[in-house]
Amino acid sequence: MDRFSQLEFDEKMPERKRSQGEPIRDADYFHNEALKYWLAGDFELALRNYSRVLEQNSTIFDAWVGQVLMLVELGEYKEAIVWADKALELFPEHPELLAVKAVACCRDAKPEKAIAYSDNSISKDNITSRVWLARAEVLLNRKSPVAENCVSKAISIAGDMAPVIKLEAARLLRRKGSYSAAINYLNEVVKVFPKSALSWYELGCCQSKLGLSEAKATLEQSLRLRPDWDIAKAALAKCDKGRFLSKLFKR
Amino acid sequence: MRCERCKFENIPGQKNCIKCGSALEIKSTAIDIHPPRMSKWKKPFRDLQRLIRRGKVVPQKNIKLHYPQWLKEVFSDSFLGLFLSIVPGFAHFIQNRFNEIRWYLLAWLGLLISALFLYGSAAGFICLGLAVGIHAGIAVQYGIIKDLANLREKIFTVILVLLALTFIYRFTPRILVPNLMGGYSSLSVPYYKVEAGDYLLAWGGLEQEGLLARGSLVLIHPVTFTSYGRITKSKEGVIGQIIGLAGEQLEIQKEFFVINGQQLNVDKFPVPQWLQKANFSATIPDESYFVSARYNVAAHGVKLETSHIHQVCVIKASDIEAKAFMRWWPLLKRGFIRYR
Numbered sequence: 001m002d003r004f005s006q007l008e009f010d011e012k013m014p015e016r017k018r019s020q021g022e023p024i025r026d027a028d029y030f031h032n033e034a035l036k037y038w039l040a041g042d043f044e045l046a047l048r049n050y051s052r053v054l055e056q057n058s059t060i061f062d063a064w065v066g067q068v069l070m071l072v073e074l075g076e077y078k079e080a081i082v083w084a085d086k087a088l089e090l091f092p093e094h095p096e097l098l099a100v101k102a103v104a105c106c107r108d109a110k111p112e113k114a115i116a117y118s119d120n121s122i123s124k125d126n127i128t129s130r131v132w133l134a135r136a137e138v139l140l141n142r143k144s145p146v147a148e149n150c151v152s153k154a155i156s157i158a159g160d161m162a163p164v165i166k167l168e169a170a171r172l173l174r175r176k177g178s179y180s181a182a183i184n185y186l187n188e189v190v191k192v193f194p195k196s197a198l199s200w201y202e203l204g205c206c207q208s209k210l211g212l213s214e215a216k217a218t219l220e221q222s223l224r225l226r227p228d229w230d231i232a233k234a235a236l237a238k239c240d241k242g243r244f245l246s247k248l249f250k251r
Numbered sequence: 252m253r254c255e256r257c258k259f260e261n262i263p264g265q266k267n268c269i270k271c272g273s274a275l276e277i278k279s280t281a282i283d284i285h286p287p288r289m290s291k292w293k294k295p296f297r298d299l300q301r302l303i304r305r306g307k308v309v310p311q312k313n314i315k316l317h318y319p320q321w322l323k324e325v326f327s328d329s330f331l332g333l334f335l336s337i338v339p340g341f342a343h344f345i346q347n348r349f350n351e352i353r354w355y356l357l358a359w360l361g362l363l364i365s366a367l368f369l370y371g372s373a374a375g376f377i378c379l380g381l382a383v384g385i386h387a388g389i390a391v392q393y394g395i396i397k398d399l400a401n402l403r404e405k406i407f408t409v410i411l412v413l414l415a416l417t418f419i420y421r422f423t424p425r426i427l428v429p430n431l432m433g434g435y436s437s438l439s440v441p442y443y444k445v446e447a448g449d450y451l452l453a454w455g456g457l458e459q460e461g462l463l464a465r466g467s468l469v470l471i472h473p474v475t476f477t478s479y480g481r482i483t484k485s486k487e488g489v490i491g492q493i494i495g496l497a498g499e500q501l502e503i504q505k506e507f508f509v510i511n512g513q514q515l516n517v518d519k520f521p522v523p524q525w526l527q528k529a530n531f532s533a534t535i536p537d538e539s540y541f542v543s544a545r546y547n548v549a550a551h552g553v554k555l556e557t558s559h560i561h562q563v564c565v566i567k568a569s570d571i572e573a574k575a576f577m578r579w580w581p582l583l584k585r586g587f588i589r590y591r
Binding site (some may be wrong): 047051055058059060062067068071074075076077078079082083090091092094108109110218248 | 255256272273274275282284285286287288289294298301302303305
């Protein structure tokens, strides 16, 4: 028997009706939403959903990592470092948190700290793909040839998360100018996540950089999936402009 | 209590996992789960900070140069580092340490270009001084300075390097472009749009005949009277104007020069103020010119006589150093002087 069933209220509280198809809004639901928004390239909404996950259950480690990663994606590196420290208080010496902190430091142009955190994360047990990816980013920043091996290692141990890790790896490679390697990964990713605007956008950008004719169609596909995405619109405009200039010079 | 991270079964009531140390139970109300956010106005400042950090020169260690053993015995690393830094950053560049030096190099190049552009003005000299300073800084930073024991030695070395580089700066252009000179105009010549104080570039190599015609602006070292009535030659060159050629009869009539009885255009051949009251008439000797300029005759303290003017203004052809061809400063008047 419900222990509150004997209580008397002035008015009977109306029971919230739930339609048959409506999902239960639990931590898993918000976690999936966060991933969905991340794949759509909407890092702000992904961050909010990770916060909702933690509202439901603050012990979910992935949500803490997700929050830090989203802060990094939004360019708020100092905040990401602060938040990684906070998460590290709850999950001390966790390699993945150390790795994302290394990424935040790396992008905040603090290479010494980045390599220190990355060294620390890599020295722990149970290293995940994200740790290797962070290592790859730190090493790529130092122009180390070993970096690409770290990317391969990250993908090889990713398991079920391989498409997500491949997308992250491709984004990293694109940032560092390895467009053809990134395209190889992205072609696989778009097959798995055909509705991911981020994947199409990344693929389009790489193709555009290599001067491939498919770039425009790929970026248009990205905009079809997320029509309000200004970054993709800008990339498409730049792609058009580039095509015009290249046509002009070919004449 | 099962740990979310390592799946270890802990004793009930435990706050952290015994195995991995992760938090087992966190009340949502007890912990803030909303991350701090950056204000939008901070973004450009953060970007700038990052840019500065990326370009920051990280002093690591002295440059290890690879050169022949016999050279090693004669010179130290520091000396060669300094020598290679005649082009700032060159020593770093050959050691693949360009990242450390690029901002210095850019600043040096920027200052050097500014100095060249503003040459002849105070700002130009400041830029040149700063370029020498940066140059010296780079030269000593990885070279000599770290080997020195105390501050006195370091300061002495920096001054020495500064002096050496100033010497190099002073004479390098004269070696590379020996005929290029410059000087401030002592006259205002409306016809050429030249005003007193403008900085003009001049070209030496006046051996060709007919190069110096009437009206040419030339670089000379004017003579001045000392208080004892002696004549001394100024070390600093000024720009004057050729008025009379060899063999011509020159006369000054108030505001006009008269050559062989013919009055010259006052716009093209202005008479300087100090000559306007003079009563001068003379024939210009062979291989000489009558050069009009603003001379310092105040020290003489006596009334100007024909002989004085003759001593000051009649200049031998060999004493004319260069012919001005371009106004360099001020910038808005920059351009070639067209002699017609």
